[in-house]
Amino acid sequence: MDARDAGMIPYSDAGSLEVIVPDGDAAIRWSSHGYPSALARWHYHPQIEIHLIREGSGQLMAGDGLMPFEAGHVAMIGSNLPHNWLSDIIPGERLAHRDVLCHVRPQTLRLLASAFPETAGFEQVVRRASHALVLSGNSAHEAGGLLETMGEHDAARRVADLIAILTVFQQAPADEVRTVVTPGYNPQVAFGVEDDVNVAIAYISSHLDTVTLSDAAEAASMSVSTFSRFFKRVAGIGFADFVRRLRVGRACRLLTCTDLPIARIQRMSGYDNASNFNRRFRDETGMTPSQYRRAHAS
Template sequence: MSHNIIDQGSLEVVVPKGNESIRWLEHGYPSTLARWHYHPEIEIHLIRESMGTMMAGDGMVPFAPGQVSLLGSNVPHNWISEIGPNEKTSIPNRDVACQVLPNRIQALAQIFPEAMQILTLLRRGDQAIVLRGQSAGRVASILTAMGAHHDLDRLIDLLEIFRIFVQAPRGEWTTVVTPGYQPEASPGMAERVNQALAYIKAHIGDCITLEDVAAQVAMDPSSFSRFFKRAAGINFSEMVCRLRTARASLLLVTTDLPIAQVRVMSGFRNAANFNRRFKMETGTTPRAYRQAHYH
């Protein structure tokens, strides 16, 4: 099975079992499946455990347990979990997903005009839809149960998931990717992006420079800066700041460490800059965030 499309990420070739057209899978983190990649199949994705950052196209949003998303065909994506100092180094049951080729749904809509609403949904899926509220909870339950289903039952599950996405109230969904986003199309893009992300994550509490990361992917700094912006839709320094904020958010809600120590462990050297960046990303101060979320 081959796909002649532009290399906009690491191509994942999906091969359903037997005669099934709907693939269901679950995996943990870290995993070879948890990386910056893309595939022709539409994907409905559930995060069962952990907090971190979702990357889709040129967008980045925080995620937490229960996040449900729908990704359109060939939208590059990745979920980066933040693992706290007192947590295990792996998350064995983090992800649940199902995947189906869009031409299957297009064929269905040709026969049943009632399914045209699903095609409209899938076009919106090119911007990566994230559900929340009751709609997210309903999809999460169906998607989890789908693993034990086959044949007609799995098809019914998929159609019910689409129905929930289509009928979700406007306040229960948002999109992540900028309309018209075009991913980087250079050879080896995914390998370099994943190397860069791995280095940033491993050194998030240290001083990270553009030159350091460029050296990891064997590029000169100016070329790497332009490449990273095209590939991830965000400049390098902004990516580092967002991942630092994600680390700080996790530490604030999962530990009782002093805020000053959280700041240092997240790589922020200056308290004023930490407070400014944190409020920019979360809408509140580190102290208020802890008071609202810490249990």
Template structure:
């Protein structure tokens, strides 16, 4: 049976009485953890787990402590590598706000000019590291305990941390020519494809199988996936397989042959080739490096 595609992937910010800043936290899996977009700028902290951050046309690994700023209507999702029936109760904490309100403030207060520039840079997605990351993570955590006025002060401090981050402690993820694809049918189909891959990671996964799930011709799906996400479908499958294999290599006593089967590789040569391309070492070398 072909599953119904959920096309409601535009996330609407529920109106808040006398407030313009939303703070939230959630676990994983969650209905909130999906490929989606919204009109608000988002500051996001990963508390738990490892996996792949899928944002715009980029795919990059994440781990606990990752802090990012995602601009208006840039599609995003964090795909955690977890076992069947595993649940991460406190994976995400975030705040959302209207970028145009910050830009309006910046036009009125010369001291906030850097905030206006920051809103523009957020469309390329900003990831922090170092002390800047730690500073934002700490403020974002405490924001949940604060009232409206203190949350506003927290947001100003967070934006200041992003704007003042020194070279080497921030990076933009997306190319400057990236244009979001925010069509409802696009995000719904991307989510259906991601769900299928996660559920069948140990099996052979073909474009034909996934095309049936999203009710498209295989060639059309391949073109659509590349145009929407910026990567080939096979790249997504490989990254998710490698991500799970890395976790199993470090956290379990399974041998490499057993792990290879768990993540859908039919022979040692294939998994070695993928590891060398994506990580620069073989699975055995990766295990040794991360256990010594």
């Protein structure tokens, strides 16, 4: 599915601002796509987004926050908050059904609250979504199911689905809902630099086994010091930490989805030294690679 098929048309003069064209007779836009996809990039849009990951694992980038996700992950992304989901995939792999999402304008929810005072509590949910609101546990399972079945319903039924999903977010227990972005984050730090971020992410992802800071800086046409500061400021995480998380994520995927020897997985994940690989892997997962493979054996 390309951007036009999904009703999301990138505006060429606005970096990675995504202009989401709603159906003419509907306020809610529902869509789905796989990964990799032209739609899966660091971007932002005025609409509030509710997003389900159906398959795979990886890292959610939202504002200056970074958190791991697995299948069943559900998040609400606030208006104009830059975001992206990076999956841990084997080179050449495609996740055909990874993403399900819907978009709705903040104005629509304000109108809803003005017409139905019973929904006034959604206002706090929307405020928290400005820092990326993520569900877990039973709340994620319930909201994800509602979001997925929304695609089977007509426009009128989708309004009921949206209210039900927002209710799940509103009523989620404290231990099943969290925000990702730091309280003081200003999304304007990312405005106008989205293309640079996407170039850097694309280069890092496609050269994950060999990438260095100087390589990434050169790909982004910056000096090493400028790129290092830029990446930390916009992504909220240092280059080395970001690469380590992606490399360990790739190793986890290879350990669970292939029978490749651990020594080869180590090299494919960008580690020449076994002890360094084991140490970094344990730091991220709490287990050695061999323990991880045994724990996730089907």
